[in-house]
């Protein structure tokens with residue numbers, strides 16, 4: 293009869309979490325009459341609790357660290373999917389914030405470039421403070437892009453903007469990097485809307501109007517059109533070089 297504990301990276305206060313996970317494992321083992329329980333403590337952003345029974349008397353459980361103070365509720369959910377216990381666990385669940393993206397640069401200091409964009413956005417969307425959204429470099433892809441390239445993205449809760457690292461190059465004008473930052477931060481200020489058809493609209497009419505007010509809007513569209521294939525080739529050759 294045994295209880296195993298594993299902590300995933302990002303779990304705060306590992307010592308305390310380990311003890312709490314061990315106690316939870318023991319609690320589950322004795323209450324459910326199991327032979328073996330393996331508890332993994334995670335710091336996931338989505339799934340807070342998952343489990344399976346590889347055999348009838350063994351249990352593998354993955355639990356978010358924020359639920360560890362409520363072993364009885366975890367037991368009630370695992371044992372008979374107790375609805376009110378599940379509700380309480382949802383109230384306890386504190387999804388981990390996404391890691392801030394990298395700021396190290398060779399040519400473009402995003403922290404400096406974003407200043408003018410934040411100022412512009414403060415005028416366009418005064419209700420939302422874009423300076424609270426971290427902006428950093430995304431990771432290089434491991435698969436080569438083919439025809440298109442996503443130069444920036446915004447995701448996570450709270451949101452984080454990631455800029456494609458191919459833009460950190462001396463052939464890329466800093467005003468263009470600024471425009472990409474502006475576009476992503478604009479997404480934070482103008483969240484996607486659900487249309488009457490039920491489909492999600494990411495670049496809403498309000499978004500597009502705001503985007504067009506940027507002094508470099510036309511220049512940015514032209515620059516991207518004229519340079520995107522060169523950027524794609526640079527990403528492709530880097531992926532090829534690193535996979536050799």
Ligand SMILES: [Zn+2]
Pocket residue numbers: 475479495
């Ligand atoms: Zn967009």
